[in-house]
Amino acid sequence: MNTATTANGHADPHGEGHYSGxxxxxxxxxxxxxxxxxxxxxxxxxxxxxxxxxxxxAELFSPGLQxxxxxFFNQLIGVxxxxxxxxxxxxxxxxxxxxxxxxxxxxxxxxxxxxNNWGFWLLPPAALLLTMPFFLALFGIGDGALxxxxxxxxxxxxxxxxxxxxxxxxxxILGISSIMGSINVxxxxxxxxxxxxxxxxxxxxxxxxxITAFLLLATLPVLAGAVTMLLTDRHFGTQFFxxxxxxxxxxxxxxxxxxxHPEVYILLLPVWGLMPHVLATFSRKPTYGYKAQVYSFIxxxxxxxxxxxxxxxxxxxxxxxxxxxxxxxxxxxxxxAVLFFCWIATMWKGAMTFETPMLFAVGFIVLFGIAxxxxxxxxxxAADAQYHHSYFxxxxxxxxxxxxxxxxxxxxxxxxxxxxxxHMYSEKLGKLHFWLTVVSFNLTFMxxxxxxxxxxxxxxxxxxxxxxxxxxxxxxxxxxLGFSQLLFAWNIWSCIRGGEKAEPRVWEGAEGLEWELSSPxxxxxxxxxxxxx
Amino acid sequence: xxxxxxxxxxxxxLVVKLLxxxxxxFLFAFALVPLYNVLCExxxxxxxxxxxxxxxxLKTELAPAPASRVDTGRLIRIxxxxxxxxxxxxxxxxxxxxxxxxxxxxxxxxxxVRNTANRAITGQAVPSVTPGQAAQHFEKIECFCFDQQxxxxxxxxxxxxxxxxxxxxxxxxxxxxxxxAFFSIEGQRxxxxxxxxxx
Numbered sequence: 001m002n003t004a005t006t007a008n009g010h011a012d013p014h015g016e017g018h019y020s021g022x023x024x025x026x027x028x029x030x031x032x033x034x035x036x037x038x039x040x041x042x043x044x045x046x047x048x049x050x051x052x053x054x055x056x057x058a059e060l061f062s063p064g065l066q067x068x069x070x071x072f073f074n075q076l077i078g079v080x081x082x083x084x085x086x087x088x089x090x091x092x093x094x095x096x097x098x099x100x101x102x103x104x105x106x107x108x109x110x111x112x113x114x115x116n117n118w119g120f121w122l123l124p125p126a127a128l129l130l131t132m133p134f135f136l137a138l139f140g141i142g143d144g145a146l147x148x149x150x151x152x153x154x155x156x157x158x159x160x161x162x163x164x165x166x167x168x169x170x171x172x173i174l175g176i177s178s179i180m181g182s183i184n185v186x187x188x189x190x191x192x193x194x195x196x197x198x199x200x201x202x203x204x205x206x207x208x209x210x211i212t213a214f215l216l217l218a219t220l221p222v223l224a225g226a227v228t229m230l231l232t233d234r235h236f237g238t239q240f241f242x243x244x245x246x247x248x249x250x251x252x253x254x255x256x257x258x259x260x261h262p263e264v265y266i267l268l269l270p271v272w273g274l275m276p277h278v279l280a281t282f283s284r285k286p287t288y289g290y291k292a293q294v295y296s297f298i299x300x301x302x303x304x305x306x307x308x309x310x311x312x313x314x315x316x317x318x319x320x321x322x323x324x325x326x327x328x329x330x331x332x333x334x335x336x337a338v339l340f341f342c343w344i345a346t347m348w349k350g351a352m353t354f355e356t357p358m359l360f361a362v363g364f365i366v367l368f369g370i371a372x373x374x375x376x377x378x379x380x381x382a383a384d385a386q387y388h389h390s391y392f393x394x395x396x397x398x399x400x401x402x403x404x405x406x407x408x409x410x411x412x413x414x415x416x417x418x419x420x421x422x423h424m425y426s427e428k429l430g431k432l433h434f435w436l437t438v439v440s441f442n443l444t445f446m447x448x449x450x451x452x453x454x455x456x457x458x459x460x461x462x463x464x465x466x467x468x469x470x471x472x473x474x475x476x477x478x479x480x481l482g483f484s485q486l487l488f489a490w491n492i493w494s495c496i497r498g499g500e501k502a503e504p505r506v507w508e509g510a511e512g513l514e515w516e517l518s519s520p521x522x523x524x525x526x527x528x529x530x531x532x533x
Numbered sequence: 534x535x536x537x538x539x540x541x542x543x544x545x546x547l548v549v550k551l552l553x554x555x556x557x558x559f560l561f562a563f564a565l566v567p568l569y570n571v572l573c574e575x576x577x578x579x580x581x582x583x584x585x586x587x588x589x590x591l592k593t594e595l596a597p598a599p600a601s602r603v604d605t606g607r608l609i610r611i612x613x614x615x616x617x618x619x620x621x622x623x624x625x626x627x628x629x630x631x632x633x634x635x636x637x638x639x640x641x642x643x644x645x646v647r648n649t650a651n652r653a654i655t656g657q658a659v660p661s662v663t664p665g666q667a668a669q670h671f672e673k674i675e676c677f678c679f680d681q682q683x684x685x686x687x688x689x690x691x692x693x694x695x696x697x698x699x700x701x702x703x704x705x706x707x708x709x710x711x712x713x714a715f716f717s718i719e720g721q722r723x724x725x726x727x728x729x730x731x732x
Contacts, residue, residue, distance in 0.1 A: 111544050112544060179555055182551075183548060183551045183552070183555075186547070186551060187551070190547060191542045191547065192539070192542070195537055195540075217555050217558065219558065220555075220558075221556070221558035221559035221561075222558055222561060222565075223562075224559060224562070225559050225560075225562025225563055226562055229562075242716075243618075243659050243716065244618070244657055244659065244714075244717070248570070248573075251565070251566065251569050254565070254569065255562055255565060258562075258565075316663070316665075318664070318665040318666065319664075319666075528536045528537065528539075529538070529539045530535070531535040531536060533535075
């Protein structure tokens with residue numbers, strides 16, 4: 001009897017012991033193995049991207065150039081962003097999806113296991129491509145990595161060195177990997193849910209990921225198209241973005257942000273999907289407003305596709321366009337406010353306890369709220385003229401993507417780690433990690449709001465004297481923030497190695513199919529599917 | 534908990550549909566290139582004045598005869614600027630920084646352009662009109678930007694421009710800025726060596 005594998009549409013009995021050692025990981029088609037690999041890769045790249053930005057913050061500790069030349073500084077900031085977005089946050093979300101989606105919707109595995117394996121193994125070569133120019137430059141080959149910032153703006157990127165080509169190819173490969181992952185998620189959700197689990201009975205995490213997957217399929221190919229045009233402009237004599245040949249550099253900004261804005265929601269929707277689970281568990285109450293949250297996800301997903309130009313209000317857009325993009329951007333705050341309301345209402349009058357995942361979830365709500373409110377300020381065309389390309393923007397999107405994205409991922413890691421490993425992590429270390437993270441995060445980025453208001457532009461290695469104090473504070477914060485993440489890695493490592501045995505239902509108030517399985521779940525789970533009433 | 538054997542399902546139909554979505558999105562990116570240009574030309578967004586400015590002479594034939602109706606009731610200040618893009622060792626400046634014109638009036642102005650390098654170079658000027666709403670009402674009868682321009686080593690030339698601001702231009706427009714960017718049209722590699730030469 002091997003119904004599960006026929007249901008998967010492949011005959012390979014991907015069992016443990018099929019191969020051992022590295023070959024097992026290279027060839028595995030098991031969703032849990034692949035999820036583990038995604039998450040491990042993500043954690044490693046989180047430290048790689050973090051090390052880059054700590055070097056940047058060290059340079060910015062005081063005015064003047066101390067540690068590096070501006071060219072190298074420019075390479076660090078751009079590659080930091082690409083690594084954090086494409087190699088840390090997105091793989092973390094895909095890792096969650098791989099590990100948890102089949103467990104949560106009662107499926108025996110992901111729908112397309114071989115594609116899944118490919119999706120993962122494309123990532124390490126892409127990460128290598130992205131960072132290799134740094135090392136090649138050490139040997140005198142080329143002039144270093146991408147130095148245009150992560151946005152690849154033409155015409156700078158048309159003129160840049162070979163680091164741009166490496167980054168373009170890396171983005172292509174990362175994009176293909178993400179598209180594979182997304183197709184897999186959609187097919188799994190549509191075709192493999194447990195009998196009786198209608199779409200509107202599906203866990204919110206699956207809903208968040210479903211919208212993310214559709215956004216990825218709709219927008220990543222546009223980015224692929226844009227960087228392909230860039231590549232042909234650079235090497236094959238096309239003139240897409242070259243004004244001399246009748247092209248238009250602003251067109252690149254339109255194409256890039258048509259992908260770039262939905263990308264923000266691509267990173268955040270899986271986290272928004274997971275939040276209600278954590279909040280409900282530790283408030284010991286059912287999720288408030290399930291339907292409202294589902295509809296908000298869908299509305300945000302659709303709106304995110306039509307607001308892109310607010311990223312370049314100052315590029316000289318006509319006034320009617322400015323007004324349209326301002327109001328459509330602000331409209332996103334309405335479904336987002338619905339989500340905030342549901343999160344808070346879920347906790348309202350609950351029997352709350354504050355284990356590490358709950359701490360991170362509450363921290364997420366507060367700090368992500370700041371990201372939303374400062375985003376409203378940036379969406380205002382008149383105000384944006386002052387804040388555009390300043391440190392205010394840097395602070396804003398780190399509140400969105402560190403406090404919203406990465407702290408959201410940490411919430412999920414602490415919440416599900418006992419399920420994955422079968423051991424409890426150290427609550428003491430977890431709480432220490434939370435407080436160090438949340439305090440040093442604010443120490444790092446709160447001053448950057450004031451720097452931006454005072455007029456400090458982003459992406460510069462040197463600055464005027466009046467910005468010195470806030471920059472020094474920000475650097476101290478960043479160092480604490482960076483090094484306290486080692487606690488996170490240590491906590492995960494020791495939790496894998498051993499610790500107190502975890503119950504199947506790890507948390508007292510946890511609801512859902514994933515908690516019906518043992519901790520850790522068997523290598524093959526839900527081969528006999530549960531029936532949802 | 535009640536449990537059942539999973540029903541095997543064929544995923545390929547859904548996968549094909551999703552792949553079509555991906556292919557469609559990829560093509561959409563390329564479709565945006567002409568769509569964007571058409572949108573800019575129709576609306577004047579982005580300061581694009583008209584098609585065919587790089588295709589020599591076309592514009593001259595299509596240009597409307599000077600409008601008989603000159604709106605003497607108002608004056609619009611036209612400001613001229615020009616930038617030489619990196620890689621082109623030229624200098625350019627308008628002979629007049631600004632002039633006041635009545636809508637409907639035919640006007641002329643020249644830019645002084647000089648080649649500072651010791652060899653002949655060919656360049657192409659690309660115009661842009663701000664504000665965008667005025668762009669479609671700014672009609673160039675004759676312009677050095679219609680053709681590629683070649684300057685001999687050290688040569689200086691007055692390059693002429695004749696234009697009419699159409700009387701249909703909105704009454705809220707009081708200032709129009711015409712800006713030119715002069716590009717080297719030699720290949721990128723030559724461009725770089727030209728820059729090096731200019732230094």
